[in-house]
Amino acid sequence: MTDAPLTPLTLPADDAAQAWVADRAEAGLAAAAALAQELREAPPSEALAVLQTWDALMLHLGNVAAMGSLYGNVHPDEAVRTTAEGAEQDVDRVVTELSLDAELYALFAGLSAEGLDADATRLLEKVRRDFTRAGVDRDEPTRRRIAEIRARITEVDQEFSKVVRDDVRTVRVAAERLAGLPEDFVAEHPAEDDGLVTLTTDYPDALPVRMFAEDAELRRDMTLAFLDRGWPANDALLRELFDLRHELATLVGYADWPSYDAEVKMIGTGPAIGEFIEKIADAAQEPMERDLAVLLERYVRDVPGATRISPSDALHYEELVRREQYDVDAQQVRRYFSFEKVRQGLLDVTGRLLGLTYVEVPDVVTWHEDVTVYDVRDATSGAELGRIYLDLHPRSGKYGHAAQFTLTDGVAGRQLPEGVLVCNFSRGLMEHDHVVTLFHEFGHLVHHVLGGHGAWSRFAGVATEWDFVEAPSQMLEEWAWDAEILASFATNADGEAIPAALVAAMRRSEDFGVGYRVRVQMFYAAVSYLFHLERPADLTARMVELQERYSPWPYLEGTHFFANFGHLGGYSSAYYTYTWSLVIAKDLFSAFDADDLFATEVAHRYRSRILEPGGRRDAADLVSDFLGRPYTFDAYAEWLAGSA
Template sequence: MTPLVLPADDDAQDWVATRTTDGLAAARTLVDRLREAPPDTTLELVRQWDEISRRLGDVAAVSSLWANVHPDEAVRTSCEQAEVEVDRLVTELRQDRALYDIVAAADATGLDPTAARLLDKTLDDFRRAGVDLDDKSRRRLSEINERLTEVGQEFGRTIRDDVRTVRVPAERLAGIPQDWLDAHPADADGLVTVTSDYPDSLPARMFVHDADVRRQVTVAFLQRGWPVNEPLLDELFALRQELATLVGYADWASYDADVKMIKRGSAIPEFIDRIAEAADAPMRRDLELLLERYRRDVPGATAIDTADSLYYEELVRQERHDVDSQRVRTYFDFPKVQQGLLDVTARLFGVTYEPVTDASVWHDEVTAYDVLRDGARIGRIYLDLHPREGKYKHAAQFTLADGLAGRQLAEGVLVCNFSRGLMEHDHVVTLFHEFGHLLHHVLAGAGEWTRFAGVATEWDFVEAPSQMLEEWAWDADVLRTFATSASGEPIPADLVARMRAADDFGKGYQARTQMFYAAMSYWFHTDRPRDLTAAMRELQARYSPFAYIDDTHMFASFGHLSGYSSAYYTYMWSLVIAKDLFSAFDPDDLFAPEVAGRYRDRVLAPGGSRDAADLVADFLGRPYTFDAYAAWLAR
């Protein structure tokens, strides 16, 4: 199997247009053949339907990636339109009663469990698309789905393109790392520009001594996307509610939860409150320490907000745990971290990475690697890890091609926005996390069915494998293999121990902050408040330890409201499982081949071919529990 050959820059727009036209035409031809001459066997029927899915997925994958990362705005726009066209056809097919009747009449007798699972999932897709509704309702659902795609694109585009700036004299940035200052020279007016992009805003909020500068940067960060995105979100929530009720659900959260591990929309606030209660005591303990340090500079303060919290967290960690993040970051030079990540994951999962120096890429900072196992290529990965204008602003894994045994090579892309020089350790952890998604995609790329290829598990399990991989970014022996100072000295083990202890500080209120986000995600969809800022403030007061900052509208740049919709709870749901998964590893031997291989083969490689709960139970030898997470949170 050969990798996808991407075009040269000058040909990219024509290539996208041709690929979209040809891919959609091929899918329609297969549909016509299926409709006119249904196969004699159910297995062949399922295979033909899966091939239609593959053709559509191939178009959608490239379009989704390049809509978010391609340097040429015209290419990004073409890709957004291609996404709309794919979604339109997918909706059309899932609402086609004649196709449904063919699939519904199929006899599952004799199918293996995975093929039978695919047949069941396909029938469920038809039902959730409203195939049994009247013509008028189906037309309305088609309109809703198309508009949902457009609104989601506009919402994300606004976040991506809305880069706020703060300009201040260099002396007001005292405390920020020198390498950051070196990379940000003053302009002709003697001012240094700090943008709202993560490589700028995070160091400014963590290290700058000037409280007013920290506040300006924080406010700029929290104002991104507003006011443009508020009416888009109102429309998004209304459309989702209408879709859900048309196909028989009480609300969008119920519709969305029905295909997740949690199953019930009403179980989401129950889970949120369970985590909030478990985190309450640790939150209060750590928040009091934070406030105690804050009051030394702001006597009489009774609350702290996010314009100051990161800075004072750093001070608490320095003073209580002797952890200076500026010293820590000197051990994490980006090129060494990237190579260390490849070395660690190669050893853990039994793969090797070969640089592909002649691969066509969309930007000169993108690198490509072939992934090999036992000498055979099993996938190709692309790393697009630094910020630039017009690029997706967060961190995510994008599919380029689904891996299918004997049919198609697994290809994926890691898209991040890290510094090109020294990294905060939090960003190292994020890199490990996101790379976990990329590996999951590749390692689950040897199955038979498109529907179950790659990261195709229930959405509230998707984060668990990546959250577990973060543990390797906290282990002293692992870090010492690549985290070295400019003189080549490995990071001291006792410093890593203090870093871990310092990281434990604040996990209670961080969990509560996550529940604030999860509650916003859920209640915005179920209550659909008229004033999103007021509703956000109410939920922040209920769940978050940090006070609201006037004239900020964080929800407008909370991209997960588009992708995760009402289900942001899934990050914490996954973390509960991740802690239990990690309990199977020996902390003194994180590379033990038996357990690592069993985890790779039983949890990652199956993709979505089985329920996530069954994959976890197969690996652990028992159902997952809340116990490991509760113990970690309480310590």
Template sequence: MTLDPISLPASADAATWTQWLDARSAAELDAARELVRAVRTSPPDDPRSALHAWDRATGKVGGLAALGSLIGNVHPDESVRDLADAMEQDAQRLLTEWSLDRGLYDVFAALDGTVVADDAAATRLLEKVRKGFRRSGVDKDEETRERISKIRDRLTGLDQEFSKITRDDVRTIRVAPERLAGMPDDWLAAHPAGDDGLVEVTTDYPDAIPARMFALDQDVRRDIQTAFLQRGWPEAEPLLEEMFALRQELATLVGYADWASYDADVKMIGTGSAIPEFIDKIAAAAQGPMESDMAVLLERYRRDYPEATEIPLYDSFFYQRLVQEEQYDVDAQRVRTYLAFPKVRQGLLEVTGRLFGLRYEEVDVPTWHDDVTSYDVFRADSGDALGRIHLDLHPREGKYKHAAQFTLVEGVAGEQLPEGVLVCNFSRGLMEHDHVTTLFHEFGHLLHHVLAGHGEWYRFAGVATEWDFVEAPSQMLEEWAWDPSVLRTFATDEAGEPIPTELVEAMRRSDDYGKGIYARTQMFYAAMSYYFHADEARRAAGEQVGSLTDRMIALQKEYGALPYLEGTHMFASFGHLGGYSSAYYTYMWSLVIAKDMFSAFDSGSGAGGAGDMFAPDVATRYRDRVLAPGGLKDAADLVADFLGRPYSFDSYAAWLAR
């Protein structure tokens, strides 16, 4: 049976999208409610039938929440974004209602045995369903369940408000053209002076990152960095404080000591107390590399500022670039000339197609904006359709400001092809190599979503592994953006000459230089994510706790490599405090696993030979044993299936010390 992708509105205008969203929401909710009504009133005798109905119902409603999240972050019309936000909240409200329905829980609690007809996937699903009900608080009294419902509803709203602030708060500085000396020629050409004779520089990535890296004027670097780190403040602070307090209350209502313990219970890490232990372990491992990195950076800084005892945050990007140029012979502006966006995008498709045996076919289909490019994805060997992807890669007003993969629809065999969306904010012209690695990283999520969308259960479709593993496949895919032989296939200058191998090797050496700074910065973010929530538990116990800004400054001093920039509040635009909550440690936890998984390619195990980035047996084994299963197994088991052993810390430690 041939499955058709979802049909989006033929026009991007608000009225058309409003009608389409309303119709889709009504149809999916009606179908889901009918499935659940039947389960509640006439429970099937067969456990598998009950699970199937529940999986389809929650899949439909979860799909609406995902659709609302996507459109609320990308549609150009604010009224449509608001409608999508409301749709997401309605869907989450219904899922909460079901999760607290004691009658529904009793249906699944009463199912015979713990094994569903020798079906490992169905048995796993039954375990997940039962645990999900218990974690929701379904066994609590009616008053407590009502309070839980209100908390969850408010948390969804707070998360949306916070996301909107981080999405919409774009700060600007206005600069005389002569103060922009050092900026790339293509950047200057795209930023003419306005009627007042000044050039506008925004905090969007294509403006802010080059300004921090290349502007010779220190005041410009300081002003754009300050503006960037002031986004979201002060509006976000009270929202976050309320969010943390409600998470703490929710956790205790359902029987956990604190939010981190509740959240970690369904992750690889297992317990909340293991989070600060992991943060401190990485911080300790990175201490030596960080000190070495900072000594090099400060030595270079003192050539211009002899009395300096530390390097300010707003100068760090500029001087890290100078170190790369002077000590590693890496000219960042020269590197950019090989990284024209259209070539990079095409190269990404060719690299991942070759690696995973895929073929991409561009399709002209309606989306929410003309910037979006869509592709159907096929298996290269059989021609079987695998799904559809949409690339929305350039900034615009009202759009999500970071880089992420969003779900358009989950895929299930015989019912629905998976569709995913990559939402980023890259330049339309020349790119920094850091943005190239970001593009590869986020595309890794997209591949995971598409390849894992062909099983029987919505619950295990797509990126459905433990949340502290989801970054590992994407982090591993970054390696292909660093390999000289891979880069030379698409990184070419205007004359068509590929990027020199020696330049890429120098880039790699210069990237190794900053790993200590990077690791400690990540641990600062992870500590902030964890301790903001841990402090709420202390506050609930009657202890005095300071402001979020004060706590952030203290954590930056303890864990960060670079000093605090006076007058800034970076947490106010740190969007990961929404979705990742207390678990930003995830990025480094996943990186430990990613480095270990990449060792299978790096060592060239199999037919590909030493260091073969496209070793076919390794790539196929990785695709089929790690990506394609989705959530059918625990992440540790998926990795062991691929590596032939449990994952270890060794590859990461060797990488960090290199």
């Protein structure tokens, strides 16, 4: 440990990136191996020192894995991405070997918790549980098979993600078929030499086309292309992934993968996932039917005799209802949300709320010129808290959705927390939905930074139960809906702030359709859960059945949404966590004064009791400490029932 100021990581120039990734991986793996050997041959006599050595070992591995995951998803050079993916595979292999090391397990099993503080005791319990869940107590042939399975899972998961990332499809149309799309969108998509305009399935193209294009065939073509990304390559990969996960779970004593995966989450058991999905689906049934009736009434005016709304038309007609019945025109709304102003507004709002200052670092080396970098400081003390990277526009070879990636986990006295926000937004005007997404994802980033100042890397940042991770980010979305807050940065080309009356109308229109959007989420959650539980031979057929059961939209013939459902990788059987977290987020937000979202006392309490502890306590205890009571379903149920 040292009292010297910690400094952020120095990233390599483009021509040195591949060597830097390889060298950093080699050094990190070597340091971890040396510490593991020390624990085997000459372990410290005190339990605390053993835990400190282990945590240092895992920090080395975490640094390599984080670098591998980030550079494997964002670096423009495919060779660098491949090297980074290899580093991530190497870490997974080493973690598997360590977790199956009976000698190391015996060391931790024999430690006494006497004299350890609460955090160290919690760490000891977690380490012991990790060993047993890994299968360290199984016979040698079983442990060998477990190692093989884990290595292959990593490979398959990476290949699945790579297929999704790289499969950007295009729709080419005559310029006149862009009628209905915003003027700036049309200007940014000029016709090529053959007179056709190229549109891609990246979000800045796909979402406006599906929302605004008057040409129903264009909307259908874009939806077909968007929903079919990753097919057919990912069908076989996913079936293999589900089989491997099931085999792994059963080898270590669980009935199935969801049961294994849920044990370390708030929900506790696999069957509870199915019960939760049904509970939410039932609660959303009446609101869904109510709003679908309104949507269908508008739809049949243009499509006489229709009894259901095509998925390719859903966004468009939802936009028409909002425009015609709620006086909200998304094309008018987006004129208030220029990207540069939104980005600065995000920093201003979160800085004020959480007591932070962001200092841009303009000359730091990054992996792409689009990336902006900020040092994060405490607004009161000026203390350096970490560094964040914002990589917010699409490009070839880049991760295609929105997520926070770790660069380094923060540990007091060892290294600063550094995180990366990876999104794919327009460089010009943004849809308000994307503004909300930006606030959401930034919530993960500040959680990572503020939770990165404890003594143990195991509990750094968002290292809490996975079905709580989304709650702080979902709650932060509320700040992107407040009229006074939006007026501070949402201005049109003439400098006029977005009117409060328009924001109120936007909120009312957003509440329209909550029921059917929740049911879409339950469709996704059911795919995530039941594909892992049942491992169907025909994924498409089972998806169609689940879509009919849960989704408001009928199946669009010829599409295979699951093939690009990236959460089947990282979230595996637990996509339900988005809604589980939202239940908690609604309860967390109830503690704030809707008329003063920056109230100092509650904001400070939120920072200190929810974000800063990281994973040092169970999520339920963090929430109870903040609210002064256990969390309930009440706020979510009220929101769902009262929507529209």
